[in-house]
Amino acid sequence: MLKYIIKRILTAIPLIFVITFICFFLIYIAPYDAVDAMVSPKMTKQEIEAKKEQAGLNDPFYVQYGKWLNNLCHGEWGYSLTSGTNIRQDLKTRIPNTIKLVLPSYFTAFFLSIILGLIAGSNQNRRIDRIIDAVSSVGIAVPTFWLALMTMYVFGYRFKMFPLMGMQTIGKEKSFIDFMHHFVMPYVVLTIGFLPELVRYVRSSTISEFKEDYVLIQKSFGSSKAKILLNHVSKNVMLPMVTKLGMALPMLVTGAIITETIFAWPGVGTYYMKAIRTLDYPIVMNILVLSGTLVILGNLLADVLYCLVDPRIRITE
Amino acid sequence: MDKLMEVNNLKTIFRLNGKVLTAIQDINFEIYPGEVLGVVGESGSGKSLTMKSIMGILPENAMIEKGKVLYKGVNILNLKEREKRKLRGKEISMIFQDPMTALNPLRTVEYHLKEVISRHQGGGKLYSREKAIEMLKKVGIRNAEERMKQYPHEFSGGMRQRVLIAMALSCEPSLLIADEPVTALDVTTQVQILNLLKKLQTEHQMATILITHDLGVTSDMCTRVIIMYGGHIMEEGTKNQIIFHPNHPYTRALLRSSMDREKGVAKRLYTIEGYPPSLYEHLQGCPFEKRCRFASEKCRNEVPEYQYYEDGHRTLCHFRGEKLDER
């Protein structure tokens, strides 16, 4: 099994290179001249040309890619075009903010969906199942941003229970209560956003698991439905959920772009959307690479986790 | 001798897309302690469904419409679900056709066995563990203590069927229902498993219902045989009556096809033409009419009644066996 994991890691590395290449290529063909970031209107054509030469912008594509990759690996992620700030430093403060929001939401949705999905799936076509299924069908059709607007209106504007924007009140940066106060609305919106699809997934795998032969056999040995659900089905349903958990890794960075934008949560999402709007290419490029890398690492994590929990793979090397 | 179980007028229906389909009807038979009853029929004849009706493990769209199943004198169809569960696996055990899918792939063999044992016998962890090892040894699994820590996928088909037999017998049931226990296995394993079943059956003196589509298997093991077709019992008799003096055209056809196979004769195998009736067909007469070479106008239009012979031998046919001999 260790061999498999090592092999899997080794195949992930070239993929990451492919991703960086694609990202670089995308931005390379983008209608933007990197020199714009370094020049001021007062400079003459010659000066600009010299600057361009100095920055290596006249080099062939692959040389530029090599330099860029080299910088990337050494932690030099460049500077924002609009504000001139160091992108790496910016992300250092923003990623934890996003994680603070996404991680609790995803875990809440994850566990709730297991419970709701198992309940619905094991009572297929009964009232409780119909309700859960109908609500999640509608839930899938609800745009997250609309849900956010509604929440904002009701709890922010009307009842004034929670602040509308941001993560902390200025001057109260250390206060946990203040943070929680800001946290509740985006957290709930995001959780509800994640929930319906997960519930449907768990429900349908519970239903198909109950159709397995071994369930009938367990029944014929006098096991009750509750026992079958608890001792057998739930385990088999939860096993593939581990994969979902691994695949969710990139969400830690890009999982809340819309929600963050609406609630002005100072995470990667707002940072990214602002960059998109102001055509701040270096930022877009970095986040692109980051999210691509996380996708690959997430897949890797999913595979490795699956290996660790499934006895069928665990033992047959 | 007292009957162990008696099935009276059992009828089970399916609901499918708003239609009601009769799957089995008029099922009457009994079984005595310690005997082996063979139930023979093609797939779709309703033999499995009869057993699932008895066990109360029908699929959700099927239900028993009428009839009684008296087990030790009590109609178990009227019991509450909780009481039925106490019977299943303890008084009446069942083993199934496909051992490959019968065990939960994510639970060890030990878990499976201990779960059944502790549910029906209580006893501490130690007891159920020891009992599990004992049972595994009994069904011929070597290194039981180590093997039982393994997962089902590490066992071959034959070995898994042994595990299931161990589970089924762990609570010493009075009745074992074996639903085509060897059909999914390869030929050499088939013989081993059948021999094992035979040995355990004699040892424990438990009544056994052996479902098979192969008459050859029944001649080896059974005392009495029931032939099923299209949801009806077509013929019932002792093993010798069925094998040597079959009185139903269907049984005769079945025997001819299996005898030919056994002899390995080079001439064209005798097969019964056509297919068993589907549940969707609405039948006015005898279910076997379309494939029967003795069929007449009467067979098409009238439901036959049972013909009784000596010793409880009966057939569901308009004609008596003697009459058929003449034709």
Added chain:
Amino acid sequence: MKKGKFKNFRKEILHNKGAFFSLVFLILIIFTSILIGFYDGDPDAINISNMLAKPSAQHWFGTDELGRDYLIRIIYGGRVSLTVGVLAMLTSIIIGTTAGISAGYFGGNIDSFIMRLSDIFSAVPWIIMVTVVSLLIKKGIFSIVLVIGMFSWMEIARLVRAETLTLKQRDYIQYADFIGTSPWEIMRSHIVPSVLPTIITAATTAVADAIMTESAMSFLGIGVQAPMASWGSLLQNAQANLDNAFHMAVIPGVLIILTICSFNNLGNVFRAVAEPGSRAGESNG
């Protein structure tokens, strides 16, 4: 056979209340979108004296921040949303079907290349893909359709590929191949008709997904650009006036939800008709 399926579909629709209302709702929406073409008033007529008005007899859905009639805005918006949804669906169906059939029929390297590509496309978060590509191409309805279509063909390709693989094993297709029918002809006359039910089912879901994606893009400001509006961009405007014109946020959202739900419901009906096993449950015994 085809007629039978249609009959089943009609039966299922009449039988299933949710599906029936979905169909009625969609027909209503589509007709309104078409009929609004005959409206001769100016949808962008500004009326500063009547801004952000609540729904009333004169303006059923109220007015927006420039005093424009919100009902008219919403109908025009719905027209854009539906058009984008349908066109994006067509794009993704065309890409997906082509990719799926080629992968399934030719197998080998072509298959692994297409499936790898589909893996990559489905791995990267859609919002990142869509935003980046929207940077690279000119803004406008056409590019929105293209972007959405480009990032939603993978599921269809997967389904069509699986079906093509099983079809390829069928005798009549093997025979057609044997007697020298060209692959193109086999695909056109045998495979495409057989995968059609799958495609139709996938299409309903694809419209729903496309409408959802478009609304999110427009809400974020990278979709439909002013003065053109869609339900998503109406919601973007609504956010700014959330406190004093709540109706502006509620109505487009409800319409999005109803439309997506309806398409999904119809998809479920198609699925139930196309593969009866998926709902009826098996009959054993």
